[in-house]
Amino acid sequence: MENLFKEVKNYLRYLKELGISEVPYAQEWKNLFQIESFYxxxxxxxxxxxxxxxxDCALHRIRKRPIWGDGNPEALLMLITEYPDREEDFYERPLVGMVGEFLKKMFLSIKLTWEHFFITHxxxxxxxxxxxPEPEEIQACKKYLLKQIKLLKPKLILALGFTPVKVFLEHKVIFSHIRGQVFNFQESMIVFTYHPNYIFKNPSARRLIWEDFQKFKKLYEEIFKNS
Ligand code: SF4
Structure with a gap:
C-alpha cells in the first residue's frame, strides 16, 4: 500500500511539474488518501x-494469535527474530524458553538486558x-515490522536468523558472508547474526555468534558513549 501511495504522489508531482494543477479523481481515491492519512x-x-x-496471509488459520512483540516500546535498540515457534505461539511472546535464556546470557555478557530492547518477529x-515462512507470507507481513521500525526509530538493530535478511536485503546473499557486518536501514544500523536454534544444532557456530555480539557491543558503545 505504501508503495502505491508513493507512486501516485510521484505521478502527481510529475503532473505539477508539467503545469497541471488539478486532476479529476474518483471517490475511491479520496477514500484511499483518507486511509493513508489514518495510517x-x-x-x-x-x-x-x-x-x-x-x-492478510494463510498463516492466520493455524496460529493461536499473532505475536506483536515484547520488551521496552521506547527502546533505542531492537531485536528482530524470525517467526514464532510452538512455544512462542503458546506463550504469545517472542524468544521464550531455552532460546530466550541463551540470549539473555549473551546480552548480560555485553552488559545489556531485555529492557534495552523492543523484541519482535x-x-x-x-x-x-x-x-x-514462504516468500508471500514474508511479503504480507513485512509491512508491520517496517512500521514498527518507523515508529520506534531504533538506533541499532540486532537481527537473528535467515528470515529478517529477506526483508532488509533485497538481493540474494550468503548468510555467512553478511553476518556480523553493519548495514544501514533508514535511520538505523543492523547487524545480522545466527538464531540460537542454529547454534544449538551447530555448536561450532557459537564462536561466530559471540563475535557478532562483540561487534554489536562495540557499535552500541560508539553510538551511546555521549548519551
Ligand atoms: S500477514 Fe503477518 S500478522 Fe497477518 S496473518 Fe500473515 S503472518 Fe499473521
Whole structure:
C-alpha cells in the first residue's frame, strides 16, 4: 500500500511539474488518501491492534494469535527474530524458553538486558510444522515490522536468523558472508547474526555468534558513549 501511495504522489508531482494543477479523481481515491492519512497517524497501539486482528496471509488459520512483540516500546535498540515457534505461539511472546535464556546470557555478557530492547518477529504468526515462512507470507507481513521500525526509530538493530535478511536485503546473499557486518536501514544500523536454534544444532557456530555480539557491543558503545 505504501508503495502505491508513493507512486501516485510521484505521478502527481510529475503532473505539477508539467503545469497541471488539478486532476479529476474518483471517490475511491479520496477514500484511499483518507486511509493513508489514518495510517500516517498510526501509533504503536493502533498498529498493535491491526497486527492482532490481521488475516492478510494463510498463516492466520493455524496460529493461536499473532505475536506483536515484547520488551521496552521506547527502546533505542531492537531485536528482530524470525517467526514464532510452538512455544512462542503458546506463550504469545517472542524468544521464550531455552532460546530466550541463551540470549539473555549473551546480552548480560555485553552488559545489556531485555529492557534495552523492543523484541519482535519478522513474521508475526507461527508456520505449519515450524517450516520457514514462504516468500508471500514474508511479503504480507513485512509491512508491520517496517512500521514498527518507523515508529520506534531504533538506533541499532540486532537481527537473528535467515528470515529478517529477506526483508532488509533485497538481493540474494550468503548468510555467512553478511553476518556480523553493519548495514544501514533508514535511520538505523543492523547487524545480522545466527538464531540460537542454529547454534544449538551447530555448536561450532557459537564462536561466530559471540563475535557478532562483540561487534554489536562495540557499535552500541560508539553510538551511546555521549548519551
Ligand atoms: S503472518 Fe503477518 S500477514 Fe500473515 S496473518 Fe499473521 S500478522 Fe497477518
Amino acid at each position: 500516517s497517524q498510526e501509533t504503536f497501539e493502533t498498529l498493535k491492534e491491526r497486527v492482532l486482528n490481521c488475516k 519478522t513474521v508475526k504468526c507461527k508456520t505449519p510444522g515450524g517450516r520457514p
